[in-house]
Each structure stands twice: as structure tokens, then as C-alpha cells.
Amino acid sequence: MVYSVAQWAMLASISKLGTPYMVGQFALGLAVSAPVYMFTNMQLRTIQATDAKGIFSFPDYFGLRVVASAAGLAIVLLLAIFNGDSHQTKLIIIAVGAAKCLESLSDAVYGLCQKHERMKFISISLGIKGIGSVAALFLILRLTHSLFQASCAMAAWWLLLFVCVDLRWAAHLVKLEPPHPRKWLPHFNRRTLARLSFVAFPMGIQTMLASLAVNVPRYVVDHDMGTAMLGRFAAMAYFIVAGHTVIAAVGNSVQAPLSRCWHSSLPAFRRLLFKCGAFAFAVGLAGAILAAVAGRAILTLFYNPEYATHPEVFVMLMFSAAFYYVGSILGGGVAIVRRFWTYTLLYSCVPLLALLVAWLLIPRIGLMGAAVATLAYCVANAVIPIAVIASAHKDEARLRAVEPLPRGSAYATFSGSA
Numbered sequence: 001m002v003y004s005v006a007q008w009a010m011l012a013s014i015s016k017l018g019t020p021y022m023v024g025q026f027a028l029g030l031a032v033s034a035p036v037y038m039f040t041n042m043q044l045r046t047i048q049a050t051d052a053k054g055i056f057s058f059p060d061y062f063g064l065r066v067v068a069s070a071a072g073l074a075i076v077l078l079l080a081i082f083n084g085d086s087h088q089t090k091l092i093i094i095a096v097g098a099a100k101c102l103e104s105l106s107d108a109v110y111g112l113c114q115k116h117e118r119m120k121f122i123s124i125s126l127g128i129k130g131i132g133s134v135a136a137l138f139l140i141l142r143l144t145h146s147l148f149q150a151s152c153a154m155a156a157w158w159l160l161l162f163v164c165v166d167l168r169w170a171a172h173l174v175k176l177e178p179p180h181p182r183k184w185l186p187h188f189n190r191r192t193l194a195r196l197s198f199v200a201f202p203m204g205i206q207t208m209l210a211s212l213a214v215n216v217p218r219y220v221v222d223h224d225m226g227t228a229m230l231g232r233f234a235a236m237a238y239f240i241v242a243g244h245t246v247i248a249a250v251g252n253s254v255q256a257p258l259s260r261c262w263h264s265s266l267p268a269f270r271r272l273l274f275k276c277g278a279f280a281f282a283v284g285l286a287g288a289i290l291a292a293v294a295g296r297a298i299l300t301l302f303y304n305p306e307y308a309t310h311p312e313v314f315v316m317l318m319f320s321a322a323f324y325y326v327g328s329i330l331g332g333g334v335a336i337v338r339r340f341w342t343y344t345l346l347y348s349c350v351p352l353l354a355l356l357v358a359w360l361l362i363p364r365i366g367l368m369g370a371a372v373a374t375l376a377y378c379v380a381n382a383v384i385p386i387a388v389i390a391s392a393h394k395d396e397a398r399l400r401a402v403e404p405l406p407r408g409s410a411y412a413t414f415s416g417s418a
Contacts, residue, residue: 008238010137010154014137018145024229025085025089025227028218031218033076033096034211034215035212036097038207039207040069040204041065041107042207043200044064044107045110048112049115065186066105066186066188067188069104072101076097076100096151099158103158110125110166112169112170112173125166133157140152209351210350213353214374221233232307236307237374243287243321244328247280247283250279251276251331254332258272258276258332258336269393284318284323284324288318288319288321291314291315295311295315299314313368313370320379324382326382327383337396343384347384350377354374357376
């Protein structure tokens with residue numbers, strides 16, 4: 001929670017001390033690097049935390065994370081070099097990309113903490129990271145008025161935290177793991193890295209596609225309308241992230257009950273999943289109503305009056321959030337029914353949909369076109385998991401009708417290969 005607030009506070013700090021163009025530069029750095037690291041991370045933290053049998057050791061996960069993060073940073077460097085923006089914007093993209101690389105390495109340690117239920121360690125690390133990031137960025141930006149130097153200060157803080165805090169916890173927690181010659185240091189065995197990559201690859205594709213779909217309207221806004229307009233759009237869109245903090249907390253808390261219901265009672269699974277989806281939609285709808293009533297005042301309060309010149313775009317974005325939240329919370333249901341490849345294949349169309357809508361509408365109606373493209377992505381983000389879960393539910397119900405299984409269906413496990 002503290003880290004999510006801190007991420008918003010960094011954007012707000014840039015808007016208060018800088019210009020919409022600077023906010024756009026920072027948002028572009030995030031938009032370029034996020035899909036790259038979403039792919040290279042491959043949800044290794046989740047796979048690591050659920051590796052109860054210890055098929056792979058922490059040095060194996062850490063080794064793959066080091067290789068993948070280095071590859072991600074190289075990709076960000078290439079994207080920045082061939083980006084058509086100014087030299088200063090390219091430097092900011094590289095600085096943000098370097099910070100995200102360090103964040104990816106810390107995430108490997110968080111996976112180890114989560115596996116051994118040391119969630120307090122993760123909370124402390126994220127809290128220190130968030131507060132320190134805001135302080136470093138705010139102080140350096142105020143002293144130098146250089147967003148590049150402020151971004152470098154943020155990356156330097158993340159490096160210091162990784163070396164002095166995260167790695168110390170890794171060295172401590174690895175003692176709870178089966179002995180390994182490398183202890184907590186990364187292990188670069190080619191065969192092991194290839195096996196682990198094969199397991200994690202589909203998860204990397206899906207998360208990359210999701211991040212790409214979110215950022216496609218921002219790429220088009222930056223190309224067609226300029227970086228300053230991207231800054232205004234990103235500032236409004238970031239309120240979606242704030243609401244998602246609540247949805248993520250609810251989604252994490254209902255994962256275990258949903259899993260039990262899936263294996264024991266399909267009607268109970270349907271009821272609980274419907275309640276979760278309805279709650280998520282209600283949160284988003286409440287945000288849209290609040291934006292319609294007081295959107296201009298909210299944007300002026302948190303940013304500056306120049307960010308409040310498109311209140312109708314803000315309302316559309318917050319309405320989109322209702323569908324985004326539904327898709328987010330139902331994504332956990334997809335994990336329970338184990339239809340990863342089906343979900344990934346269907347999701348491959350979503351970035352293309354967002355690109356098509358953005359390409360058609362942004363040149364005609366400006367930021368409202370970007371908001372409509374966001375709405376199109378969010379609706380697809382909600383519909384696809386509903387379709388996947390409904391298909392799995394139908395197959396499971398048919399299987400149980402033929403041969404009731406008192407302790408849960410084997411099909412739920414088998415269908416993971418679908």
C-alpha cells in the first residue's frame with residue numbers, strides 16, 4: 001500500500017515541480033520499460049513462491065532473473081536509442097529502465113520471502129523503497145530541475161536497497177532451503193535455466209501482452225500529440241492504479257477460498273466469483289461517479305490546474321477502471337482453473353484491439369480517443385477471463401456429472417495443458 005501511494009507521489013512531485021512535458025517523459029520511460037520487464041520477469045516470483053517441492057533452488061531463480069533482467073535492460077537501451085524523441089527523453093527512458101532492472105532483481109528476493117511466508121520482509125523493503133524513492137526524486141528534482149538526474153537518484157536508491165537490505169535477507173532465508181553450492185548467489189547452469197524458462201515462458205507472454213495493451217494508447221498519444229499531452233493523460237490514468245490497490249488486496253484474500261470452492265462445490269465457486277466481480281465493478285463505478293462530480297477539483301488538488309482541462313477524459317478513464325478491476329480479480333480465477341495457454345492465446349488479440357482503436361480515434365478526438373482505447377482494452381480484459389472460466393466450468397461440470405469426485409476433480413489439474 002505504501003509503495004503504491006509512493007508511485008503516485010513520484011508522479012505528483014514531478015507535476016508540482018516540473019511541467020506536463022516532464023511528466024510525459026517519466027510516463028514514457030515507464031511505458032517503454034514496463035512491457036519489457038513484464039516479459040522478462042515471467043512471473044518468476046509467483047512460480048518461485050509456489051514451488052513447494054523445491055524443484056528449482058533460489059540460486060536457479062536468481063540466476064534466470066539476472067540473465068533476464070540484463071536482457072531486459074539491453075532491450076530498453078535499444079528502444080531508447082531508436083526512439084524518435086529528444087536526447088534528454090532517451091536518457092530518462094534509460095534511467096527508468098535501469099531502475100526497473102534493479103526492481104526486477106529485488107523481486108527475486110521477494111519470491112524467496114513469499115515462499116517462506118516472510119511477508120513482513122517484503123512490506124518493509126517496499127516501504128523503504130517507496131518513501132526513499134519519493135524523497136530522492138523530490139529532492140534532486142527541486143535542486144537540479146533535471147528529471148534525468150532525479151531518475152538516476154531513484155535508481156541509485158533502489159540499488160542501495162537491493163545490496164544492503166534485500167540481499168541480506170536472501171542470505172538469511174536461503175538457510176531454510178535445501179543446501180546448494182552457490183548458497184544465495186545466482187546459478188547459471190544452462191540446462192537448468194532452459195527448463196525453468198520453459199515453465200515460466202507462457203506467464204511472461206501474458207503479462208507482457210497485458211502491459212503492452214495498457215501502454216499502447218500512451219505510445220500513440222506521444223507520437224501524435226506530443227510528450228506534454230502524454231503527461232496529462234498519464235497523470236489522469238494513474239488514478240486507476242490507486243484503486244487497483246484495493247482490488248489486488250481483495251483478490252489475494254479470496255484466492256484460497258475460491259480454490260477450495262472449485263474443488264468442492266462449483267455453485268459456491270460461481271457465487272463467490274460473482275461477488276468478487278460485482279465488488280470490483282462497484283469500486284470502479286464509484287470512482288467514475290466521483291470523477292464526474294468532482295473530477296476537475298480532484299485533478300487540480302493532486303496535480304495542477306493545467307491537468308484539469310479534460311475532465312471528460314478523466315471520467316471515461318475511471319469508467320474503464322470498472323472493467324479493468326473485474327478482469328484483474330477474475331484473472332485469479334483463470335489461475336485456479338489452470339487454463340494458462342488458452343488465456344494467453346485469447347489475450348494476444350487485446351494489444352491489437354487497443355492499437356486499432358487508438359490509431360483510429362486519437363488523431364480525430366485527441367485524449368478522448370486514448371480514453372476510449374483504454375476502455376476497449378479494459379472491456380476485453382474483463383470478457384476474456386469470463387469466457388475462459390465459463391468454458392472450464394462447463395467442462396468440469398460435465399466431468400463431475402459423469403463421475404462425481406468427492407475430493408475435487410483431476411480435470412482441474414489436467415486442463416492446465418489446454
